[in-house]
Amino acid sequence: MKKVFGTYIRKRRESLKEKDRQYSLRQVATRIGIEPSLLSRVERGEPTSLSELKILSLAQDLGEDADVLLALSGKVSSDIQEIIRKRPQLFAQLIRDLKNLPDHAVLRIVREVRDGKW
Amino acid sequence: MANGKKEETMIELDGDELQFSFPEVHHFADMSISFQQTLRIPDDGTDYPLPPGFRDFPLVHVDDYSENVPYSWIEHGGVMLPMYQSEGLWTCFSGRSHQKTMPECKGKKYKDSILQFPEYPFAIKVATGKINALTGDLWNERLQKDPQDYMVSTEQPWLDGYCVEKGIIRQFVAMPLGAGYTAEEQLTGGAQYGGLQIIAYPMKKESYERLFPPREKPVPYSDECNFPIDNRKICSVKENMGLAPGGRMKQGIFQDPFSIDDWDMDHKSRCFVHIVNSLMWKAITGKNPPNLPLLAVHYEYYGLPWFEYYDENAQPIDGSKKLETLKSVVEMGKEKDPAPLPENESVEPKNIVELFNELANNQVREGTGW
Numbered sequence: 001m002k003k004v005f006g007t008y009i010r011k012r013r014e015s016l017k018e019k020d021r022q023y024s025l026r027q028v029a030t031r032i033g034i035e036p037s038l039l040s041r042v043e044r045g046e047p048t049s050l051s052e053l054k055i056l057s058l059a060q061d062l063g064e065d066a067d068v069l070l071a072l073s074g075k076v077s078s079d080i081q082e083i084i085r086k087r088p089q090l091f092a093q094l095i096r097d098l099k100n101l102p103d104h105a106v107l108r109i110v111r112e113v114r115d116g117k118w
Numbered sequence: 119m120a121n122g123k124k125e126e127t128m129i130e131l132d133g134d135e136l137q138f139s140f141p142e143v144h145h146f147a148d149m150s151i152s153f154q155q156t157l158r159i160p161d162d163g164t165d166y167p168l169p170p171g172f173r174d175f176p177l178v179h180v181d182d183y184s185e186n187v188p189y190s191w192i193e194h195g196g197v198m199l200p201m202y203q204s205e206g207l208w209t210c211f212s213g214r215s216h217q218k219t220m221p222e223c224k225g226k227k228y229k230d231s232i233l234q235f236p237e238y239p240f241a242i243k244v245a246t247g248k249i250n251a252l253t254g255d256l257w258n259e260r261l262q263k264d265p266q267d268y269m270v271s272t273e274q275p276w277l278d279g280y281c282v283e284k285g286i287i288r289q290f291v292a293m294p295l296g297a298g299y300t301a302e303e304q305l306t307g308g309a310q311y312g313g314l315q316i317i318a319y320p321m322k323k324e325s326y327e328r329l330f331p332p333r334e335k336p337v338p339y340s341d342e343c344n345f346p347i348d349n350r351k352i353c354s355v356k357e358n359m360g361l362a363p364g365g366r367m368k369q370g371i372f373q374d375p376f377s378i379d380d381w382d383m384d385h386k387s388r389c390f391v392h393i394v395n396s397l398m399w400k401a402i403t404g405k406n407p408p409n410l411p412l413l414a415v416h417y418e419y420y421g422l423p424w425f426e427y428y429d430e431n432a433q434p435i436d437g438s439k440k441l442e443t444l445k446s447v448v449e450m451g452k453e454k455d456p457a458p459l460p461e462n463e464s465v466e467p468k469n470i471v472e473l474f475n476e477l478a479n480n481q482v483r484e485g486t487g488w
Contacts, residue, residue: 115387
């Protein structure tokens with residue numbers, strides 16, 4: 001997992017660096033507030049990890065989707081965790097039900113206005 | 119979808135519109151209902167033209183705020199919207215025409231042809247506090263033609279209030295439930311429900327296909343193939359509020375031109391629309407309510423348009439004797455409160471725009487400049 005995340009970050013950063021030198025390892029690390037050596041270890045997939053906040057900053061800096069980067073690093077964003085924690089059975093069941101649906105079908109999920117007793 | 123019931127009749131919330139669809143009845147059986155924020159017309163005995171719509175009231179599922187709303191609301195289900203005390207509202211019914219391109223009709227003169235399918239008709243009943251807004255009767259789910267207790271979506275683009283006389287309604291005005299002003303309280307003596315209740319029945323598939331055949335429209339080569347397929351949409355504290363009769367307004371509620379047998383009574387969708395006092399909206403939802411709309415006197419000062427709607431082929435129904443006897447907010451206020459409606463100054467609308475059914479697709483009933 002860490003190796004995949006690190007490789008993805010490095011490729012993306014180096015791709016950006018070809019057009020803009022601001023994407024050197026040192027400058028990216030400085031912008032997101034970590035030591036360049038830490039970012040270097042992350043990119044090599046060494047046993048270390050970034051906090052959710054730093055991954056969000058990294059996603060923003062590299063123009064990547066924050067949820068994708070979090071998933072690659074083996075994390076789920078805290079707001080999604082909070083949503084699931086509020087109704088754990090409902091969302092666990094929903095996610096299991098949706099697991100095998102194709103993307104276009106998931107995107108078409110609609111929510112019914114519930115009618116009650118009146 | 120997760121439970122595999124995709125084709126069931128249902129109401130969805132799409133932005134701030136209730137979307138009704140009946141795919142099991144007909145592929146084209148869909149329509150939307152929205153609730154427009156409008157200015158409150160003066161409650162002074164004058165028959166005013168139609169006021170504008172400023173914006174859709176925001177709608178949210180009551181289930182999303184189950185910790186902050188009364189238990190009875192969860193029991194009722196549905197959605198909720200915010201209104202300030204003494205604010206006006208009108209309901210907008212929007213159908214949608216559909217089209218199919220027929221490339222086989224391609225020829226020398228036309229690049230292809232389009233079949234236009236007229237919007238699907240619905241019979242719609244609207245109640246406030248479970249009091250029918252056309253008859254004043256207690257809520258029931260049957261369709262009744264005499265006296266007519268429902269509207270036909272293809273004939274009636276809007277409903278602004280209670281049908282008190284032929285061609286005259288009294289505007290829906292929000293008042294706190296329990297203060298005695300609402301139609302529900304005046305007619306039943308109770309303050310149990312508040313809000314709005316809506317039920318819609320689609321036309322039977324066979325009736326639609328018999329009465330509304332598609333129209334073929336050839337597309338010349340010079341055209342850009344951009345037919346206007348839409349739209350009949352002539353438009354785009356205490357927490358619990360109800361609706362009360364406000365000022366008088368010229369609006370016909372049109373007779374059903376179809377047979378009662380054309381309506382598909384086996385299929386229906388209904389929704390309870392709760393009304394939250396705007397002052398409580400943020401506490402419940404965390405979102406800001408819309409700003410207060412312009413007062414009628416300021417609207418008129420700026421010369422902004424009022425509206426009159428004509429449909430030469432449609433006949434208005436009679437008003438309800440029960441609803442006619444209701445006291446308006448101002449009349450009731452004389453017994454209860456010296457000023458239930460602040461800023462009730464009379465106006466003389468000068469800029470009146472005439473709207474006609476079936477004439478143009480780009481007619482809108484919207485206010486601007488506020």
